[in-house]
Every structure is written in structure tokens, then in C-alpha cells.
Amino acid sequence: MSVNEQAVRAASAAHPRHPNSPATYGTAGFRAHSDTLDSTMFRVGLLAALRSKKLAGQTIGVMVTASHNPEQDNGVKLVDPHGEMLHSSWEAYATQLANAPSDEALVATLKQVVQVAEVDLSQPAKVVYGHDSRPSCRTLVRAVVDGLTALDAEQVNAGLVTTPQLHYLVRCYNTAGTPQAYGEPSVEGYYQKLATAWTTLATGRHLLPALTVDCANGVGAPKLKEFLKVVGQDLLPVITVRDNHTLAGNLNMNCGADFVKTQQCPPRNVELVPWQRYASFDGDADRIVFYYADGTGTFHLLDGDKIAGLAAGFIMDLVKDSGLGVKVGVVQTAYANGASTKYLTEVLGVPVQCVPTGVKHLHHAAESFDIGVYFEANGHGTVLFSPSTLAAINTHTPASPSAAAALANLRALVDLINQTVGDAISDMLLVEVVLLHRQWTPAQWDAAYTDYPNRLVKVLVQDRHAFTTSDAERKVDTPAGLQDKIDEAVKEVVGGRSFVRPSGTEDCVRVYAEAATRSTADELANKVAGIVHSLAGKGPKPASFF
Numbered sequence: 001m002s003v004n005e006q007a008v009r010a011a012s013a014a015h016p017r018h019p020n021s022p023a024t025y026g027t028a029g030f031r032a033h034s035d036t037l038d039s040t041m042f043r044v045g046l047l048a049a050l051r052s053k054k055l056a057g058q059t060i061g062v063m064v065t066a067s068h069n070p071e072q073d074n075g076v077k078l079v080d081p082h083g084e085m086l087h088s089s090w091e092a093y094a095t096q097l098a099n100a101p102s103d104e105a106l107v108a109t110l111k112q113v114v115q116v117a118e119v120d121l122s123q124p125a126k127v128v129y130g131h132d133s134r135p136s137c138r139t140l141v142r143a144v145v146d147g148l149t150a151l152d153a154e155q156v157n158a159g160l161v162t163t164p165q166l167h168y169l170v171r172c173y174n175t176a177g178t179p180q181a182y183g184e185p186s187v188e189g190y191y192q193k194l195a196t197a198w199t200t201l202a203t204g205r206h207l208l209p210a211l212t213v214d215c216a217n218g219v220g221a222p223k224l225k226e227f228l229k230v231v232g233q234d235l236l237p238v239i240t241v242r243d244n245h246t247l248a249g250n251l252n253m254n255c256g257a258d259f260v261k262t263q264q265c266p267p268r269n270v271e272l273v274p275w276q277r278y279a280s281f282d283g284d285a286d287r288i289v290f291y292y293a294d295g296t297g298t299f300h301l302l303d304g305d306k307i308a309g310l311a312a313g314f315i316m317d318l319v320k321d322s323g324l325g326v327k328v329g330v331v332q333t334a335y336a337n338g339a340s341t342k343y344l345t346e347v348l349g350v351p352v353q354c355v356p357t358g359v360k361h362l363h364h365a366a367e368s369f370d371i372g373v374y375f376e377a378n379g380h381g382t383v384l385f386s387p388s389t390l391a392a393i394n395t396h397t398p399a400s401p402s403a404a405a406a407l408a409n410l411r412a413l414v415d416l417i418n419q420t421v422g423d424a425i426s427d428m429l430l431v432e433v434v435l436l437h438r439q440w441t442p443a444q445w446d447a448a449y450t451d452y453p454n455r456l457v458k459v460l461v462q463d464r465h466a467f468t469t470s471d472a473e474r475k476v477d478t479p480a481g482l483q484d485k486i487d488e489a490v491k492e493v494v495g496g497r498s499f500v501r502p503s504g505t506e507d508c509v510r511v512y513a514e515a516a517t518r519s520t521a522d523e524l525a526n527k528v529a530g531i532v533h534s535l536a537g538k539g540p541k542p543a544s545f546f
């Protein structure tokens, strides 16, 4: 069987390539101004159909979102059958298709991909697609649909969903009717699964004061509200703010997880009541950070590192109490605060692995542990239970009533946690369960360790691709000589640590520095940024980089 060239060519003619359409399928898929994305979406539709055919008709996901980017941007990501990110070997095909300069070239590229990837076109294809709350989604989704239709893929429209809900749906479709069945393949099924697990874990506990959730004015707002209706406010008191996802211009504007993490302050015009718990979702609800103000009004961020420590400690206690002989591990990136790594290894005694930035790297590494906890400092993460651990949790005979209780909690936790990808709603529940069981205030959670002062700066460079790294991005290999200069700068600072990596999502190089004090961390960041700028910078050197 061969590609229906005429159908593809005709459909492609309705989605001409914009000269500025994004060129590379990166860590976050394709992302750009929404006006440039029509052809990209159509071509991603074609690729999703091919990917499904390659995998003998297993369901593939397409999510139209640009996460925490401004409202005028949009983007698209593919989801592989187990709910994980598209396999990296296929990212190049996405890039090739997106760059084909004409309808004719697109047909030729498509045929080439079919050949190189050894796709059997006679196989069926099934694709589930969804989108976030951006105004540009409706038209862009139509372009995806045209791509799917051109290759005769069976289609399921998930509509307005969070990114993690789409990942959940993909896994459910592909495991339905098997011993690994992940759940009902519907958003209602998702709510039911989480609500049942929450009810098991929360019933009989002394409720904590309500959590206030900033929904970034995104898809997380309606979806969190739908979930709260299912679980009931009596068992989960939550107040939503920045929850208007329909008013134009609001999305991620001065609110949301990215704003709170990068600005280190609450969403604009949200007054923090001292000692109360707050959380912020990002625009597609796959990231979450927590925070609170102390009695003096000082803001305290509880980021992905803090969530990892909280979750790992709780899960390790449950494992121990239940008598299950499985091992917990934590996966971080170089951005994890040094104090968090020290806490995990020295206080919790849990093995920590460092991997390059990007969810796919963390997810992959976490799969090698019996129970793998992974979080990026920016609030993206989840917990993975290996198949043998799941079997042990389901078959283990507890030796005492307290072991039985711990085991029951672990079982519920497996259902509470979205194991396909980081999920703001599910991670919110995970944190809330731990705080509920420990009866902790946010300050008690925060007391585990104090972050080392740190600074993240951007440096504009001639060519960020000239920067290559190794050792999980902790060493820069090229430009030659740069690492030696960084080492020298770091040596001069007490508790100093610094690294440089090219961004995967923006045209810049990022410099991270931490040190024992605020001023030395800032100095180190400025110094390393200055070194990068003098070696490869673009434009005049700023007096200071932040």
C-alpha cells in the first residue's frame, strides 16, 4: 500500500506553509506564534497517523498547547502509546515534515519517512486529540484533523483537556481490556479514578484549611472545578483564583506556575494570608508549585524540588511500614537546588540521579527504580511504580494491621498519581495527601531544608547550538575553554556551583549559579554570564545580566 498522494497534496494545499513556521520539534514539541502554525498542525496530523500505523494501530495522542507561553502562542506535542512523550527517534521526522517547502515536497518527505521508519501503511491508525484554552486552538485543531483524515486515521476528539488528561486517555485506550488497564478512557473516568483514590486516603483525617489554587486562567480552571464537583468540597476544600479561561488576554498573564517560579512572588494582586497554602498551575496544568507567606509577609516558594522531597519521604515511610522490600529513587536535573539534593541523599538516604533537562529524560530515568520520583525544580514531575512493584503492592501479605494500613495507602497512591506525565491536579492531590497525613502546615513542609541562594540568567549568543554539554548538563564541552573558566569562577565562591546550557525552547543560553549567600550567588551568575558573553555573546555586554 502506498501514500494516497493526491489526497495528501490536495489537503496540504489548504494548509500552506508559513515562512516563519517553527523549524524544530524540540523538548516541548513545536511551539511558536499561533499565526505560523497551520501547516505545522496539518503535518503533525499526518505524522500522528503514521506513528499509529507504525505501532500497529495503537492510539497516539496529539495535544495542542503552548503551556506557559503567552496567549498568542500555540504549539503541539505527540503522545506515545503508554502516555509518554513521542519517542525521540521520531522527532526528526516531525522536523522534516514541518520543513517541507511545498505540497509536492511534503508528499516526497512523507514517502521518505514511511520508507525510513518502515511504516506499514496497510495498518490501521487511531489518534486522540485535545487542546488547551487558547483562542487559536479551534482552527489549529481543524488542521490536525485534516492531516489525520488525509491518511484515514480513526479519530477521537477529546476537546478541551489538560495536557496530562490527554496523556491519561492515550494510556487508557491502549491498555483497555489488558491486565495493565489504566482506567476508563474518558475525562470522567480520570476524575473518578483520582476521586476514589483521594477519598480512600483522606477519609477519617482531620481536614486542613482550604488550599487556594491559581489556575493561570487556563484549562486547569474548568478541569479542576469539574474534578472538585466529583470529589466534593467536604473532602477537599479548594478555592480557585485566576480561574477565568474564557476572557481574552488572561492566560498566564501575571499568574501561573511559571510566573510564580521565575518571579519568586505570588500572582499579581493575590494577597497571601500568612501561613495559608497556595498553589499555581501552569497554562496546560502539567506543572504545579506551592507557596506561602510567613508572619512578616515574606514569600516562600515550595517548588518541584520541595515536592520531590515531600513525596519521596512519605512514600519511603509507607514502603517501610508496609514491609514491602522495594527501593525508592529520585531523579532531578542540574537545576535542582543543591540543598534539596543534600536533603534527599543525607537526610532521607534516597539515591538521587541527575539527568539532562526535559521531561523525557527524567521519566526514562525514573523507570529504572522500583518507585521513581521525578521532579524538575519548575514543578513538572510525577512518581512511577515499576511493573514488579505494582505486582508486589497488589499481592503482598501485610504482617500487621499497621502494615495493612500502609499498604492500602500505597495502593490508593498508585491510583492518585498520574503515572503518564507530570499532572498539576494529580500532583496537587499528592502533596495534599502528605500534608493531610502528616498534619503539616506549609512552613513545616518547608522546614526540611533551606534552599541555597541561586540565580538563573539568560545570555543571548550568536549560535546556541555551538554550546554542547555532558555529565547531565553539568559540564560544557564546547565552546572550548569555557568550562575551565567556569571552574575558576566557581572556586572563588563558598558553596559555589554553576553551569551553562543552551535552552531547548528559546534562542539563548542559560546560566545557573548558586552559592552560600545571596550576593555571592548573584556575583557568580553575573561573572559566568559575562564569560559566556565574551566568548560567544550577541550584542553589547549588559552591565548586569539580571
Ligand code: 16G
Binding pocket: 027, 028, 357, 358, 359, 360, 376, 378, 380, 502, 503, 504, 505, 506, 510
Ligand atoms: C520544556 C520541557 C521542560 C523543561 C523546559 C526547559 C517537556 C515536556 N518540557 O518545557 O521539562 O524544563 O523545556 O526549557 O519536556 P529550556 O530548555 O528553555 O531551559
Ligand code: MG
Binding pocket: 067, 068, 282, 283, 284, 285, 286, 287
Ligand atoms: Mg505546561
